[in-house]
Amino acid sequence: MSAIKMKRVLTTPALIAFGLAYMVPLGIFTTYGEVTVTSNGHLPIAYIITLAMIFFTALSYCRMANKLPIAGSAYSYVQRTFGGKVGFLVGWAQILDYLFLPILNYLVLGIYLNEAFPAIPAPVFVLGSLIGVSLLNYLGIKLINSVNFTLIIIQMIFIGLFIFLTFTNVNLTPDAMMKPLLVNAGDFSGLLSGAAILCLAFLGFDAIATLAEESNDAQKSLPRAIIWTVLIAGCIFLIVSYCAHLAYPNWTDFAENKDTASLDVVRRVGDISRLGGEFMYNFFQAAYLTGVFASAMTAQTSVSRIFYAMGREGVLPKQIFYRIHPRFRTPYLSIIFVACFSLLSLVLSLTLVVSMISFGALVAFTFVNLCVIKSYLGEGQTKTFALIIKYGLLPAIGVLLSLWLWTSLDATAMVVGLIWLAIGFFYLIYLTKGFTKLLPSIDPHELNSIIKD
Template structure:
């Protein structure tokens, strides 16, 4: 048993900052052109649909975070609810999402910064980002917390400037303001396909749950932070997308240049405000890069905590993953392992990495909703109508919406995810000697000590 525990220093605002950093507030511009075209110029409505869909699963994370305030997020919830074998496979799938998000961020940083400073090879920026992110994680969650607030602030400054400049310089007639919000029956299919894409922008609220053992009142602060992060991110995405449509209402211009649509919008806002399109473009680039760096940092934090939880259970080698630094109180060997794995960003292509991200998240979303139903309604406890609505209907809707999102996965994502899951199943067979023995598990007294701590 590890005698050293992580520091409980994170407040609700710190957890919210962590979640927002993971999700990247400026991430709206990543899929701006694609979803604007798919929704026939009604991106704000697509975000409203997405927020409503995600909210059901976020509520389930809140229920489980309150019931089981321990590191590991979906892995820990499923492990305690459905047993070690199912929990292991969900945790294994979840790792796919968390392990490849830092790699995605490093690749984006290398591409953006090399484009800006073409005399420096992209791999230099990749290695520099990887090293600095790992050092920050190694030195402790308090430092990560401070950096998160700083980097989020920089993005917020850009967003506020973007919104103010737009509203002060565009046509605000009732007709112009209503145009992005008025839909017809012909728009529905595009809106829902766009909403499926946008759901991936909300991946990150679940990462907050990995910090349960570093929260100063996990049962209260985790649920608050999860809901607040989803709502704040949703409001940011909605407001920015609405202002972007006001600034550049001719959405059909993006049909042939979806990838650069966001840059066209940013330049338009700079031009109409007389600040200059190039100024806004440079500011956007700088703010976006800092956001991607923050996402890489928080993603490494999250996955190292999942490895820590699986190491504590004994399903991953304890001598590596269940180790806490005596001074910094961080799972330092897990952090080093993630950093070494992230060196793959030097050889992998961006498109392949993107296809790997969503599979694990959807596995986690589906099973966390199921965990709420079994945890609160299982057994012989008396079930009232309010309980059936709260712990039955709401998570069931979350399950159905998660299953619907599976239909939006690309073939590559499904193939890679299933192959990854197959490797996990083989490792499970090894751990259980072909299911002839039980999986190792945390001592019940240690678990109770963590929950009560």
């Protein structure tokens, strides 16, 4: 139906900016207090553990992005590797993550901006943000790319200033510098619990894979961007968390005020410098909110591409989701659908939305790792010791770590996720007429054309 194709305009740096915008570099402050207390003041070490854990799954996304450089990310990989039915259910679960992240960002924007400007109701800010994000997505990926770079730079300026002020104003004694890095035997359980929470900060590197059909030389640029995004974000989180501990080493103070711990740290850095605590607080608020806006924008971009891929396959209505705007080359009806769904941000609570996000991501992580094993070591594939390590052991570790992260999900997340999967299962029964028919699928010639384009 859609002979018009999306524009291949995204280079590796643009994809990295997209991934970082999705992840929000300043997102480290969202869980700063909670994980600092959980890890007994060893937040930097917890980030190192998290980075090591996520890296295995990131490698699997690189393998599959190189093998299948098409829009849809985990949905497309599983659909081609394990068949349409499993692929559909994984894609359905993945939608839960991608659909509710924009809503989460709109709610955060509404709450923070309403606090700064109490005369204006929060729903006004929510609606304004939603319209702005949707318009930018409608007008094209190239415009989003430009906005992403701007919003990332604002966050990087704050991060750079935060690091500079810390190292130039804190008394850097050897004991103080080593304290957050020295772990006692009794701290390991807290570190692992903290690492499980921090994994959520890395959600977003996988969103890069949804832009395969808008990337230059996707088989090379996607894997590079995925790895660099994970490494850059990990380094930012590690350095900022280390500086925050140097600036405010008395982490036990946060036990009673975990949610506002990051604001206490930001003010402390301002107070020990000549800039002042209020300046740093206001700068942080502005930089953080621009980051949240960027995350909403990239999240809507990603989910609209997943819908586009599912519409092309025919498992969602083609006349709505498999449509490209003739001028802007964007899946405009998918974008409008996501915008309409995001109106739920006017009525849902922040707590409920947060609980919905992690379930779909962990389903996708688990199956992408399994895809690597089956794709590269399946029947008829060459199996040497080196290949078994590369395509067997490493993704198997990714599977085990993803399954372990399931233990960190709260009961609400599990219930909502399973209900969502049940709805998808019944829809699958409808699509297959009680499993008597095959799911519709993209023509192999069209698939080859997309990969070779």
